[in-house]
Every structure is written in C-alpha cells, then in structure tokens.
Amino acid sequence: MQKLPREFYDRDTVTVAQELLGKYLVRKVGNLNRIGRIIEVEAYLGPHDLAAHSAKGRTKRTEVMFGPPGHAYVYLIYGMYHCMNVVTEQEGHASAVLLRALEPIENITSRTQGPGLLCQAMQIDRQLNGWDLLSEGFYVAAEELSSRGLTAGPSVFPQKILDPAVKPRDDNCAPRDDIVIIKRPRIGVDYAGAWAKKLLRFYLKDNAFVSRR
DNA sequence: CTCGGGATGCGT
DNA sequence: CGCATCCCGAGG
Numbered sequence A: 001m002q003k004l005p006r007e008f009y010d011r012d013t014v015t016v017a018q019e020l021l022g023k024y025l026v027r028k029v030g031n032l033n034r035i036g037r038i039i040e041v042e043a044y045l046g047p048h049d050l051a052a053h054s055a056k057g058r059t060k061r062t063e064v065m066f067g068p069p070g071h072a073y074v075y076l077i078y079g080m081y082h083c084m085n086v087v088t089e090q091e092g093h094a095s096a097v098l099l100r101a102l103e104p105i106e107n108i109t110s111r112t113q114g115p116g117l118l119c120q121a122m123q124i125d126r127q128l129n130g131w132d133l134l135s136e137g138f139y140v141a142a143e144e145l146s147s148r149g150l151t152a153g154p155s156v157f158p159q160k161i162l163d164p165a166v167k168p169r170d171d172n173c174a175p176r177d178d179i180v181i182i183k184r185p186r187i188g189v190d191y192a193g194a195w196a197k198k199l200l201r202f203y204l205k206d207n208a209f210v211s212r213r
Numbered sequence B: 001c002t003c004g005g006g007a008t009g010c011g012t
Numbered sequence C: 001c002g003c004a005t006c007c008c009g010a011g012g
Helices: A013-020 A115-122 A190-197
Strands: A024-029 A032-044 A072-077 A081-088 A095-106 A138-141 A181-184 A201-204
Touching (some): A024 A095, A032 A115, A072 A115
Antiparallel strands (some): A032 A095, A072 A081
C-alpha cells in the first residue's frame, strides 16, 4: 500500500482533486483496514473561492485549511454529519479537496455515496481534524494492496486522464490511462455566486457510487 | 449573548 | 419539500 507523499498534496488543487480519483482512502478501525476507492471529489480553491470555508478568513474552524498540505480538514455539518477534506498547496493557501464518495473495497459495511455517509462508513469525525495523512492508520494510498493478498481490482488496470492539461508524472503519483473524469458544478454552494457555477466537482464516469442529486 | 444558515441525507 | 441537530461566524 503506497502512501501518497507530501508532494502529491503540495500542488495545484484542481490537479490534486483529479488525481485523487482512483486512489484509496485507508482508515484503520480496531485491527481492520477499511479501504475505499475515491471516485468523487470537489476542489475548494482558497480564500478567493466564495464557496470555500476559508473565504471567511482564518478562524478556529478553518485553521487546518490554512496549514500545510497533506492534512485532513474534518468538520461537522447540519449538526449530524461530518465532511472530510485533504488540505492542498503550500501552507497559507487555504485550499482543499472534499471527498464526496468512495467505492467500497474492504471492510466497509455501510453506504459511501456522499460526503456525510463516507465519513460515517469510515468512522471519520472531528477527532481527526488536522490529522497528518502521512502517518499510520488514516491516509490515502496510490494502489490497492489487499491485506488478504488478493489480486488487484479493475482500479489498477491501466488508466488515463483524458485532459491534456493534466500531464503525466514520473513518480508513483502518475495519472493512469483510461480514467474518464466528468466535471460538474459543486453541490450545495448556490450561495457562492459565480463560484457556484465553476466546474470543480469531479467524478469517475459511469461509476455506480457517485452521489445523487 | 442571540440568531441565521449550513460543502447533508432521509422520508414524504 | 420539510426536517433533524448543533456548530459556526456575524453582529449587538
């Protein structure tokens, strides 16, 4: 299970968001690793982005967004659900990628199609706000390596991002062939004016676990 | 301190 | 479409 390096997160947020698709979120609960393949995300582009929490400035709540990349920003929404982001770009940029849906891979027993359900299924709450995703027990991995030693699923087949703007890289974070990414406006941010219309929601085409709405 | 509303999900 | 449920951030 190849953990994503700090440099992966320390890049342009849209690039990170798109390259997170197909990667694996790993969360150890008890002695079991819960693993889900990330198939839907949204990019939040910093204080300038009126849909981003960091647009309110540096507050107690948004503190983590203003911190270094590769950390989890987890917050409570509507008094009953949690949402999980990964912080991107250099410290101070206050950008992040919201994880919206997973495809269950291992040890997941409840629904994962939506940011609140995803956190429920992975047992993610505000205790994990600020968590460094380069430590053990909670991180994102580049490839599935089943703890039972099973062969890789379809997600490990050669894949490609069909966006000429996204260039392949030489390291293990390289985008893979055949991934087709759908781009849509972000959900639930109608208050953000022109920013609500930008195509910053990304998901894998035809994946059955994309959140509805 | 109060108050309005929220990066949601579920039932009607 | 209503609503649960509570924290956040703004304003007095």
